[in-house]
Amino acid sequence: xxxxxxxxxxxxxxxxxxxxxxxxxxxxxxxxxxxxxxxxxxxxxxxxxxxxxxxxxxxxxxxxxxxxxxxxxxxxxxxxxxxxxxxxxxxxxxxxxxxxxxxxxxxxxxxxxxxxxxxxxxxxxxxxxxxxxxxxxxxxxxxxxxxxxxxxxxxxxxxxxxxxxxxxxxxxxxxxxxxxxxxxxxxxxxxxxxxxxxxxxxxxxxxxxxxxxxxxxxxxxxxxxxxxxxxxxxxxxxxxxxxxxxxxxxxxxxxxx
Numbered sequence: 001x002x003x004x005x006x007x008x009x010x011x012x013x014x015x016x017x018x019x020x021x022x023x024x025x026x027x028x029x030x031x032x033x034x035x036x037x038x039x040x041x042x043x044x045x046x047x048x049x050x051x052x053x054x055x056x057x058x059x060x061x062x063x064x065x066x067x068x069x070x071x072x073x074x075x076x077x078x079x080x081x082x083x084x085x086x087x088x089x090x091x092x093x094x095x096x097x098x099x100x101x102x103x104x105x106x107x108x109x110x111x112x113x114x115x116x117x118x119x120x121x122x123x124x125x126x127x128x129x130x131x132x133x134x135x136x137x138x139x140x141x142x143x144x145x146x147x148x149x150x151x152x153x154x155x156x157x158x159x160x161x162x163x164x165x166x167x168x169x170x171x172x173x174x175x176x177x178x179x180x181x182x183x184x185x186x187x188x189x190x191x192x193x194x195x196x197x198x199x200x201x202x203x204x205x206x207x208x209x210x211x212x213x214x215x216x217x218x219x220x221x222x223x224x225x226x227x228x229x230x231x232x233x234x235x236x237x238x239x240x241x242x243x244x245x246x247x248x249x250x251x252x253x254x255x256x257x
Contacts, residue, residue: 008033016095018045028229030057068121093122118165140185177245193251218253
């Protein structure tokens with residue numbers, strides 16, 4: 001029987017892969033046979049993640065420290081990956097942050113930092129990997145992790161910079177999909193709803209926000225660990241070769257009402 005989502009031998013780069021959703025998706029790809037390059041700023045965490053993935057899934061996995069706001073470092077890291085593996089087939093742009101401040105009070109630095117990490121950081125990684133690895137190979141899968149807040153506003157928490165940057169990621173996905181399609185590179189976007197991460201746990205655990213989610217999320221709960229994985233595996237696979245420019249909410253129905 002054919003395994004439609006077999007990624008054996010492919011090399012997947014996952015940013016923001018020190019904790020949370022990035023680690024979950026990296027493990028999901030490793031479970032399908034992909035070699036994993038875990039990228040984040042905290043060296044000790046990504047090295048631990050890489051070791052756990054290698055030991056558990058019996059695939060090659062390495063952790064490489066990288067600040068995705070540093071263009072020179074991004075380019076150097078891509079060269080390092082190519083020197084080791086000779087290819088990069090999959091990129092999951094997961095690294096991000098989340099500034100919280102009212103629209104009238106948010107500072108220039110807060111707003112710029114959000115854009116620089118969430119949107120420009122994703123572009124830096126995609127640009128370097130597309131140019132150095134995917135375009136020459138005439139193959140690639142780029143998956144940008146935005147947010148349902150890149151598709152809609154919200155009146156509960158003041159996060160205008162986050163909305164702006166993730167909205168940019170959504171349309172960056174469409175533009176890149178159109179430009180890179182001739183090279184057999186697909187570019188798609190996953191828009192998660194409410195999931196527990198380092199940035200969200202304190203808010204999601206409040207009684208106020210639990211009540212809000214219960215009234216606004218049709219499935220009346222937060223996303224569970226692993227519920228992004230099917231989307232990531234599908235979009236990373238050869239089977240999704242005719243799927244590009246897609247914006248995929250995984251949000252319990254939040255954006256459908």
